[in-house]
Amino acid sequence: MVIEKKKWGDILQILLIRHGESEADILQVHEGRADFELTDRGRKQVRAMAEKVKKDFLPEIIYASTLKRARETATVLSEVTGVPLQLEEELMEYNNGVQAGLAFEEAKKYPRPVHLHDRYEEGESHIEFCMRIETIFSKILAASTQKRIAIVAHGGVINCLLRSFFHMPISQDFYFLNGDTGISLLEIKEYRKVVHFLNNTSHLDADEVLKSF
Template sequence: MHPIKDIYLIRHGETDYNRMGVVQGSGIDAHLNELGRQQAQAFFDHYEDLYLDKIYTSALIRTHQSVDGFIKKGIAWEQHPGLNEISWGNKEGKSPNTDDDLYYKNLTRTWREGNIDVPSEEGESPVQVLERQKPVVDLILSRPQEQAILIAMHGRAMRVLLTHLFEQPLHKMDDFAHSNLCLYHLQYSYPDRVFKLVKGPLTEHLKHLPDSM
């Protein structure tokens, strides 16, 4: 058994919905836009020589496209719906407006106040997201032979996951910053059964590109 597993965790590249400030959640399967594709290429160019045993993504195409360069190298790849973005329910795909902006602001404040079992309308709560993530985490950790892995997922889901991995209260998920195609480098110690943050969120691989969300 290898005592350490390196985990490279990224958020997907930019989509037009990101550009417009529209939530996609798990119900909108948007493609990367031109900047998103440039971000994916810049990430691949910067980390092309990184040793990886496996790629894990959500079931949504924007994560697949974000790691396409590595997939084309022939690195083993699995997609898991458990890594999908939170479902924002009936708010997904709607153009930004004052009422919805206030709704998101109030909902995320409710979560920060500790009410993490409150779902979005017709959608999921952070607790529900974490419950579907846990089996994927267990699966990944059950494979110590995979010494280095790349995980591509989504902003809110990433925040939920990081609180779990670092044994933080779920209402502190907003403490973990993210942006399109940012990278967190984590390590899991099998003997200690703990995760530690090596670096992140990293964005230097995008420094020559326009700002993203």
């Protein structure tokens, strides 16, 4: 990810927000590109997150995945904060092909990708996924004239965004855990990168936090 100070001024803060609980979590199926809606609990989580963002971390624009669970999360956030929303297809979750929507046991009949260039049938490889997210992240940063933006997406996408931010190797076996409606705040100030916090779920009740992973 190339950082060009002249593109967006002296400082840019980036909120990364995961969507709320979706129906796939209740059904115990693989999600990925399967397009499930939020549950009632997920909508409650989103409302609490939106109120916290409005109070403490108000952005100037919201970018979001077009998949239902992220789009609804971002729409509520936009309505609560009054901040404009821009949907981006390239922020969709990892394309897991034939695995999408399958029960965990049923999905085991499909071999798990081993190498970075492997993929599930009709899906994308890890390399293709990371490059897709790297590209849209770079485009968003290059176009940003705001002081703070929000990106509402998925666990896998947020992992790729964080890897890009930290310049981590694509092959590194490392995962950032993100709960439902978890909020992370990053900052780019001139050429210095700052992590204010990762996966903040303080807007959820204690029992909700335990259920959000």
